[in-house]
Amino acid sequence: MEVFFHYNWQVRKEWMNWCEQLSQETFLKERIGGVGSFAKTLHHIIDVEWSWIRRLECKPDPETTLSQETTLQDIRQLQQMYQYDVQAFVKRWSPSYENRLFDDGHPPLDTWGVIMRHIIAHEIHHIGQLSIWARELDLKPISANVIGRKLS
Amino acid sequence: MEVFFHYNWQVRKEWMNWCEQLSQETFLKERIGGVGSFAKTLHHIIDVEWSWIRRLECKPDPETTLSQETTLQDIRQLQQMYQYDVQAFVKRWSPSYENRLFDDGHPPLDTWGVIMRHIIAHEIHHIGQLSIWARELDLKPISANVIGRKLS
Structure with missing residues (x-):
């Protein structure tokens, strides 16, 4: 489980560095599919990862939004702000969490293990979209390879 | 590990069903990014999954190629042909395999655990590209959600 999170954080960082070459206009430009732009995609994967972990921990999950003024620097600050909660949770993940039921009163009910896999797959899916754009x-x-990243 | 393979097989099957609505021309049409078409992407994820597992098992890994005559039916037959090896390997996966070193004489060297995660992420990445197209x-x-698929 942890290996996949480290993979995602590494790839995400590389994409943020990659975005430095884009103009602010290209960074924000609406594109077909996914959540709509490089900026929105990076914001979305950072936000969704954090939100799910906040929900698992029964903590408040305030929403952040993008504007035409949102820069790569803002996205990096969001990442910086959220990483503490996320990394701490991933670090203390235990096999005993695997089958805990997450029930926030809304279907579908699923286990903590499935939710963690959802967070992982969610990011990889959206990163695949960035590669088309x-x-x-x-x-x-950025390469999507898991092999050769010194993750184990 | 197994949950992610089941997720990928379920999503892949849904995409193959989804492709039934496409004309043969649209199915094969070259697109920007990824491996280039709906047909090539489905072929590629089926082939790469099988090839890696064949390599882990030190078995021959013959290459298959696509032509202008390749149909969705051909892709399904390939999937049918390869699934036996893949499913059997995933089913007998053991935590003791995790840190085995895969060494085929070419860098980078990596563990079986990392290679299995590479297979998983590889498919999710390419499926994200199909969603843009x-x-x-x-x-x-097709939805990329892991939650709500009754995988646990």
Whole structure:
């Protein structure tokens, strides 16, 4: 489980560095599919990861939104702000959490294990979308390889 | 580990059913990014999953290629043909495999655990790309949610 989170954090960081080459206009430009832009995608994966972990911990989960003024620097600050909660939770993950039922009163009910896998897959899915948009801009995307990242 | 494979097999099957609505031309049409078409992406994720597991088992890994005549039915037959090896391997996965070193004489060296995670992430990444192409065709993509699939 932890390996996948480290993979996602590494790939996410590489994409944030990659976005430095984009103009603010290209960073925010609405694109077809996914959540709609490089900015929104990075914001979304950071926010969704944090939100689910806050919900598992029964903590408040305030929403943040983007504006036309949102910069890569703002996205990095959000990441910086949220990483403490997320990393701490992932670090203390225990096999005994696996089958705990998450019940916030809304269907579907699922286990903590499934929710953690949802967080992992959610990010990889959206990163795949960034790679299409990168090619549309004639730019080389960040590698999605798990192998060769010194994760184990 | 097994939950993620079941997730991928379920989502893959849903995408193959989804592709029934496409004409043969649309199915094969070259698109920007990823491996280039709906057909090539489905072929690629089926082939890469099988190939890695064959390599872990030190078995031959013959290559299959696509042509302009490749149909969704051919892709389904490939899936049918490969699933026996893949499912059997995933079913007998043991925590003791996790840190085994895979060494085929080429860098990077990595553990079996990392290679299995690579197979999982590889498919989710490419499926994210299909969802962009689906929206470009004004069609609703298959959900990438892990939650609500009765996987645990």
